[in-house]
Amino acid sequence: MIKLENVSKNYKGMSLPALRNANIDIGKGEFVFLVGPSGSGKSTFIRLLNKEEEPSDGRIFVAGKDIGQLNSWKVPYLRRNIGCIFQDFKLLEKKTVSENVAFALEVIGRPKSVISKQVPAILELVGLADKVASFPLQLSGGEQQRVSIARAFVNRPLILLADEPTGNLDPATSVGIMRLLDRINRTGTTVVMATHDRGIVDTMRRRVVELEQGAIVRDQAQGVYE
Amino acid sequence: MALKVTYMLRETGTNLVRRISLTIAAILTISISLALFGSSLLARDGVANATQRWEGGIEFVIWMIPDADADQDAAIRRAIDESPAVASFTYVNQDEAFVEFSEMFADSPELIESVEASDLPPSYRVVPTDPDADVVAELGRQFDNRPGVRNVVFASEAIKDIQLQANRISSGLLWVSIALLVASALLILNTIVVAINARRKEIEVMKLVGASNWFIRLPFMLEGLVHGLVGSGFAVVAMWGVKRWVIDGFSQSQNLKLLEGLRVTTAELINRSLWVLGIGVIVGILGSAFAVSTKLDV
Numbered sequence: 001m002i003k004l005e006n007v008s009k010n011y012k013g014m015s016l017p018a019l020r021n022a023n024i025d026i027g028k029g030e031f032v033f034l035v036g037p038s039g040s041g042k043s044t045f046i047r048l049l050n051k052e053e054e055p056s057d058g059r060i061f062v063a064g065k066d067i068g069q070l071n072s073w074k075v076p077y078l079r080r081n082i083g084c085i086f087q088d089f090k091l092l093e094k095k096t097v098s099e100n101v102a103f104a105l106e107v108i109g110r111p112k113s114v115i116s117k118q119v120p121a122i123l124e125l126v127g128l129a130d131k132v133a134s135f136p137l138q139l140s141g142g143e144q145q146r147v148s149i150a151r152a153f154v155n156r157p158l159i160l161l162a163d164e165p166t167g168n169l170d171p172a173t174s175v176g177i178m179r180l181l182d183r184i185n186r187t188g189t190t191v192v193m194a195t196h197d198r199g200i201v202d203t204m205r206r207r208v209v210e211l212e213q214g215a216i217v218r219d220q221a222q223g224v225y226e
Numbered sequence: 227m228a229l230k231v232t233y234m235l236r237e238t239g240t241n242l243v244r245r246i247s248l249t250i251a252a253i254l255t256i257s258i259s260l261a262l263f264g265s266s267l268l269a270r271d272g273v274a275n276a277t278q279r280w281e282g283g284i285e286f287v288i289w290m291i292p293d294a295d296a297d298q299d300a301a302i303r304r305a306i307d308e309s310p311a312v313a314s315f316t317y318v319n320q321d322e323a324f325v326e327f328s329e330m331f332a333d334s335p336e337l338i339e340s341v342e343a344s345d346l347p348p349s350y351r352v353v354p355t356d357p358d359a360d361v362v363a364e365l366g367r368q369f370d371n372r373p374g375v376r377n378v379v380f381a382s383e384a385i386k387d388i389q390l391q392a393n394r395i396s397s398g399l400l401w402v403s404i405a406l407l408v409a410s411a412l413l414i415l416n417t418i419v420v421a422i423n424a425r426r427k428e429i430e431v432m433k434l435v436g437a438s439n440w441f442i443r444l445p446f447m448l449e450g451l452v453h454g455l456v457g458s459g460f461a462v463v464a465m466w467g468v469k470r471w472v473i474d475g476f477s478q479s480q481n482l483k484l485l486e487g488l489r490v491t492t493a494e495l496i497n498r499s500l501w502v503l504g505i506g507v508i509v510g511i512l513g514s515a516f517a518v519s520t521k522l523d524v
Contacts, residue, residue, distance in 0.1 A: 050434070072439070073438070073439060076433075076436040076437060076438045076439065076441075077436065078436070079433070079434065079435065079436035080435070080436035081436075084434050090427065090430065090431055090434070092427065092428055092431065103431065103435075104431075104435040106233060107233075107432045107435060107437035107441060107442075108435065108436050108437055108438075108441075109230050109441070151431075151435070152435075155435070155436075
């Protein structure tokens with residue numbers, strides 16, 4: 001599903017590369033944790049997959065396609081197959097829970113009939129059926145992250161990228177979010193999650209890819225944080 | 227598709243209303259600049275119509291009597307042809323005179339209907355080699371009182387002055403309006419930049435979930451288009467007012483005989499209105515397109 005071949009990323013003005021000669025193959029339906037200290041290249045890894053950044057070197061394949069060869073007008077179609085969730089949720093404060101999720105379908109031109117069916121269904125899945133009319137600021141952090149997950153998953157993407165999704169949440173809420181991501185993963189969606197949360201990684205025992213100064217230093221099946 | 231159109235219209239409307247003061251400023255600036263621009267074009271048209279017979283250096287017109295015979299006409303033509311003081315001349319026959327009359331009085335069909343080509347005198351419009359007033363007067367007098375000639379009419383200094391001053395004024399207006407149009411385009415550009423900045427988070431989410439580039443850009447482009455279209459719409463209304471109350475007022479004035487011929491036909495007004503609408507749309511689209519291409523990183 002995801003393949004990196006000798007991928008490096010250098011940012012202007014930085015002496016060290018953010019990612020260095022990375023090679024990795026992630027299969028369909030896998031759940032992969034990206035671990036490592038701050039600045040080790042986890043976020044860069046995720047941004048490269050979503051084509052928010054271009055690699056300085058190497059090739060990246062998503063669903064069998066070399067995304068470096070994609071025309072800029074095709075990038076949105078790539079992104080429709082990749083859901084993203086973030087530490088800061090990126091919700092639109094002036095829209096309700098339901099509108100935030102519907103927005104993701106509306107802007108890719110899904111018909112109203114589809115939107116009116118899929119939005120309540122996904123909100124039911126993430127456990128927010130009773131909060132459809134609430135605004136993000138009326139929700140707890142965990143609930144806001146659930147809305148963000150609903151928005152990322154409503155279009156049933158092949159891949160879900162999560163950049164520190166539990167970074168702003170307390171441990172109990174984090175467990176709830178991880179259960180949800182696990183459930184999504186069981187539907188066949190590939191999940192790649194960057195995290196600092198040792199407890200979560202050690203409990204879930206999934207594939208762990210460790211980055212250090214931009215290099216992949218460990219790739220372990222059913223791994224632990226370190 | 228229907229949803230996309232609804233979405234685009236809703237977003238464009240929201241953008242326009244959310245920053246209403248900027249919207250009003252952009253529309254007012256473009257209205258004023260285009261109203262000036264359109265009025266200067268109308269003034270040019272009016273003066274061109276009023277002084278039509280005197281364009282291209284024509285200094286005097288020999289009006290023949292409508293039923294002058296062929297010999298009389300040939301004699302005059304020969305005399306003009308052979309005169310070394312004549313640089314060039316144009317013969318306007320009765321049919322051409324009728325066309326000219328019809329254009330001049332296009333807004334008064336009852337007047338056109340009351341006249342036939344045979345009622346109008348043919349004329350020779352003469353461009354002398356030397357435009358000096360005394361030389362022109364002397365040359366013109368040679369044709370007065372000849373058989374077949376009704377009279378000789380000279381381009382008066384007043385007409386030349388009107389032509390010159392009116393052209394200066396309309397050129398001045400044109401330049402001022404062009405400068406204002408540039409200001410309008412910049413104002414639209416900045417309005418769109420403000421709109422983009424205000425919706426940065428929304429745009430980020432749209433990009434993340436895979437909205438197409440045009441889907442993101444179009445509401446902002448439409449916003450610029452609305453500024454241009456509404457602004458030019460007001461300008462067109464102002465231009466119709468200028469024709470109705472200023473230009474028509476001059477042409478009907480009993481005290482300003484010199485400006486009697488100043489008139490703009492409805493066809494000319496429609497033509498200039500379409501120009502103004504077109505320019506408004508172009509300025510709106512250019513301003514927003516520049517903002518979108520430089521500030522919207524999609």
